[in-house]
Amino acid sequence: MNIKSLLLGSAAALAAVSGAHAADAVVAAEPEPLEYVRICDAYGAGYFFIPGTETCLKIGGKVRTEGQWYDAYSPTNKTGTLWHTRAELNLNTATDTEYGPLKTETVIRWDWQEGNATSTKLLFANISLGGFLVGKADSQFNAFAGYAGDVINDDVVYDGPYELNQITYNYDAGNGFTAVISVEDSNSSGNGNSYGSGWWTTEDEANHYAPDAVAGVGYKVGNFGFKVVGGYDSIVEEGAIKARVDADFGTFSAFLMGGWNTDGDKLNKYAGTNLDRSACPVDDESKCGWGDWAVWGGVAVPINEKLKWNLQLAYTDSKIFAATTNVKFNPVKNLLIQPEVSYTNWDSVNEDQWAGILRFERNF
Incomplete structure (x- = not known):
């Protein structure tokens, strides 16, 4: 047998063996098509489509750490130094509908206070569509009016309640005119101790089901804006009104806001106090509130693109x-x-307090 015949015979044998085991051959699966994340810029920067859906998602948040010396809200707090660290996660969704964008807002917060365990808080959770909002958000008495100045201790003089459950309708005419009407849960607020104790009993609060109400209007033209908002506390059966003017002069911006309490002898949800009540007169806690009225003012001066000075x-x-x-x-x-x-100076109780904060914050 020559070499050529040997090679041909070997090739035939191998072919026969391969054919006998053809059923056992491993066949690679076709790769799944790769779906890239699509940018969704219709609702602002940072949104992207959730793969396989028409819903847009934005993920953000912050990490903050700060040292605090004494307490601007209390003349009796003599804590020398307190270190506080916070992490916050924001989840926003938006989907286009025939009634406009269907949106949700969820904000979860974790706080670590020196010497304590980590606390978790659902800060905001709400749904909005066509100008309507339902769920947990800051009271429209603050959110619509615009809060106070661009400082950390902005509400040493109480400017209204913050996070609470609500049903709200916001109207924007598109020509500078805006309006809001809100029904707010009388038994939920992030700072209920600011107005509750001493004015109604726990039983009164627990058995009370009538909601509170907020309404406001605003108008903005050029660099000037004006807003007025009122809130009614259905438990105390009193309320408050705030009016605010904002102006942007280019080199600096400023605001002036005034509030009126319908009964200066009482605290209510919309004219309460954020001050430490241990410093208030036991027989007259209203001395830690507005009295009949309160006024706020502030300026913001951009020094350069990286530095800004604020005063309130x-x-x-x-x-x-x-x-x-x-x-x-x-x-x-x-x-x-x-x-x-x-x-802070409490002339009515002859007390004052200096306080300081140094904050480091990374937003994403």
Whole structure:
């Protein structure tokens, strides 16, 4: 047998063996088509389509750590230094519908206070569609009016309740005119101790089902804006009105806001107090509130693209004076370094307090 015949025979044998085991051959599966994340810029920067859906998602949040010296809200708190760290996660969704964008907002917060365990808080959770909002958000008495100044201790003089359950309708005419009407849960608020104790009993609160109400209107033309908002506390059966003017002069911006309490001898949800009540007269806690009225004012001065100076002053009919100033420094994008100093004077109880904060915050 020559070499050629041997090679041909071997090839035939191998072919026969391969044919006998053809059923056992491993066949590679076709790869699944790769679906890239699509950008969804119709609702602003940071949104993207959830793969396989028409829903847009935005993920953000912050990490903050700060040192605090004394307490601007209390003349009796002599804690020298307190270190506080916070993490916050924001989830926003949006889907286009025939009634406009269907949106949700969820904000979860974790706090670590020096010497304590981590606390978790559902800060916001709400649904909005066609101008309507339902769920947990800040009271429209604050959100619509625009809060106070751009400082950390902005509500040493109480400017209204914050997070609570609500059903709200916001109207925007598109020509500078805006309006809001809100029904708010009388038994839920992030700062209920600011107005509850001493004015109604726990049983009264638990058995009370009538909601509170907020309504407001606003108008903006050019660099000037005006808003007025009122809130009614259905448990105390009193309320408050705030009016605010904002102006942007280019080199600086400023605001002036005034509030009126329908009964200066009482605290209510919309004219309460954020001050430590241990310093208030036992027989007259209203001295820690507005009295009949309160006024706030502030300025913000951009020094350059990385540095801004803020000042806020506030005073009440009950003779509480609060002043806060800070510098907001952004050495790089989304990183904030903010030192702040506050002074509060309670003339009605002959007390005062200096306080300071140094904050570091990274937003994403």
